[in-house]
Amino acid sequence: MSENKKEEIIKVNHITKRYDDNSVLEDFSLSVYEGEVVVIVGPSGCGKSTILRIMNGLEPIQKGEVTYRGEKVDGKLGSITRIREKVGMVFQSYELFPHKTILQNVMLAPVLVQKRDKKEVKEEALQLLARVGLAEKKDSYPRQLSGGQKQRVAIVRALCMHPEVLLFDEVTAALDPEMVREVLEVILSLAKEGKTMVIVTHEMAFAEAIADRVIFLDAGQIEEEGTAEEFFRHPKSERAKQFLNSFTYEKK
Amino acid sequence: MFKMLADGTWDTLYMVLISTLLGYLIGLPLGTLLTVTDADGIRPNKVLYKILDIIINITRSIPFLILLILIMPFTKAIVGKSYGTTATIVPLTVAAAPLIARMVESSLKEVDKGVIEAAFSMGAGYFTIIWKVLVTEARTSLLVGVTIALGTILGYSAMAGVIGGGGLGDIAIRYGYYRYETGIMIVTVAVLVILMQILQWVGMLLSRQIDKRRKS
Numbered sequence: 001m002s003e004n005k006k007e008e009i010i011k012v013n014h015i016t017k018r019y020d021d022n023s024v025l026e027d028f029s030l031s032v033y034e035g036e037v038v039v040i041v042g043p044s045g046c047g048k049s050t051i052l053r054i055m056n057g058l059e060p061i062q063k064g065e066v067t068y069r070g071e072k073v074d075g076k077l078g079s080i081t082r083i084r085e086k087v088g089m090v091f092q093s094y095e096l097f098p099h100k101t102i103l104q105n106v107m108l109a110p111v112l113v114q115k116r117d118k119k120e121v122k123e124e125a126l127q128l129l130a131r132v133g134l135a136e137k138k139d140s141y142p143r144q145l146s147g148g149q150k151q152r153v154a155i156v157r158a159l160c161m162h163p164e165v166l167l168f169d170e171v172t173a174a175l176d177p178e179m180v181r182e183v184l185e186v187i188l189s190l191a192k193e194g195k196t197m198v199i200v201t202h203e204m205a206f207a208e209a210i211a212d213r214v215i216f217l218d219a220g221q222i223e224e225e226g227t228a229e230e231f232f233r234h235p236k237s238e239r240a241k242q243f244l245n246s247f248t249y250e251k252k
Numbered sequence: 253m254f255k256m257l258a259d260g261t262w263d264t265l266y267m268v269l270i271s272t273l274l275g276y277l278i279g280l281p282l283g284t285l286l287t288v289t290d291a292d293g294i295r296p297n298k299v300l301y302k303i304l305d306i307i308i309n310i311t312r313s314i315p316f317l318i319l320l321i322l323i324m325p326f327t328k329a330i331v332g333k334s335y336g337t338t339a340t341i342v343p344l345t346v347a348a349a350p351l352i353a354r355m356v357e358s359s360l361k362e363v364d365k366g367v368i369e370a371a372f373s374m375g376a377g378y379f380t381i382i383w384k385v386l387v388t389e390a391r392t393s394l395l396v397g398v399t400i401a402l403g404t405i406l407g408y409s410a411m412a413g414v415i416g417g418g419g420l421g422d423i424a425i426r427y428g429y430y431r432y433e434t435g436i437m438i439v440t441v442a443v444l445v446i447l448m449q450i451l452q453w454v455g456m457l458l459s460r461q462i463d464k465r466r467k468s
Contacts, residue, residue, distance in 0.1 A: 056373050077377065084375035095370035098465045099389050109374035112384060141464045161374060 283356025
């Protein structure tokens with residue numbers, strides 16, 4: 001995974017994001033390269049999710065720009081839509097369409113947005129569902145599935161668009177502990193295939209296992225950046241040490 | 253007398269169903285436009301929202317009986333006369349459209365913002381989102397809205413009896429009120445009650461059936 005000079009896919013360039021008067025990100029830049037798994041960690045409210053949302057054009061920004069393979073994404077829907085087809089996003093609370101079956105959920109965008117052949121999409125959707133162990137759920141509705149199953153469907157829904165980048169926004173945060181694994185296994189298997197991903201997570205063990213590069217974010221700034229090994233084993237900044245310590249407990 | 257009631261029932265159904273249908277032809281796009289252009293909608297447009305909002309509020313605040321009389325010239329221009337069942341469809345539609353627009357608006361606004369965002373994140377355009385996400389996901393609520401609209405318009409249609417609007421309300425007023433034939437009035441009202449019950453029952457049954465979120 002370490003050929004040098006890999007192509008830059010998404011770049012957020014000197015962006016500033018404010019909600020009303022609160023600045024979330026100030027002059028923030030980050031590039032994501034082909035085949036790379038970038039994991040963003042950091043305390044709540046540090047702007048992690050906002051970065052993903054900006055990469056997918058879901059958040060207006062006040063300054064700076066987002067480029068996709070060098071092409072600037074402007075505010076017009078046409079331009080954003082083209083990029084969004086190539087950037088798959090998976091959300092914390094699944095966001096499956098409750099009135100559509102699992103298969104319909106997966107097929108909607110490839111058929112309606114990408115105008116692909118229905119039969120071919122269906123075939124692929126079924127294959128992908130089988131891959132995450134949910135083939136027999138194709139005619140179920142989201143409410144009939146567990147949280148972990150719903151999240152796997154959401155991943156399949158994103159995959160079926162053939163995205164070049166996948167964004168995962170705290171995808172296990174709403175799950176019961178025993179369901180976290182089944183979802184993370186799917187993401188790990190995608191990483192092994194060399195998919196480009198940006199992951200926001202609170203699962204540190206998972207982050208360490210999957211990340212090519214870890215970004216530690218605090219108050220809208222990159223506080224520390226490095227390989228998984230560097231960041232988790234030898235954190236440099238005090239803030240990162242403090243953050244990582246909050247995940248371990250000692251018996252008093 | 254049976255023939256009269258049967259005709260009256262038919263006239264009432266004819267007025268109510270056609271007016272509701274026409275009401276939806278106007279109200280559905282109007283309600284969708286309200287949802288889309290509202291501040292937290294998918295394509296906010298303050299000016300357009302405000303204009304529609306005011307027009308709808310004005311039409312909705314005119315009491316139906318007044319509206320009936322107020323738009324008589326308009327009715328006459330369209331239908332050729334201002335009384336009778338077909339003529340009554342005009343004021344009924346005018347009264348129904350803004351009511352329906354409001355109900356459509358509130359139904360569509362129930363759709364989870366996260367789901368809409370997910371659709372956007374997959375590159376869906378406005379049209380796809382409106383039809384495949386907003387309307388599809390709100391269908392249960394929309395159908396409950398249809399039931400309410402039918403019920404309300406059924407009530408309005410009876411009011412039109414005052415100006416010779418035809419239908420059951422007309423019979424109840426002519427016989428019960430002007431001729432003191434309380435019996436006929438009671439039977440007419442009973443038929444209206446039964447109609448309302450059937451509408452409500454069928455509407456709720458259907459909306460339960462298409463609700464995929466319900467635990468079975």
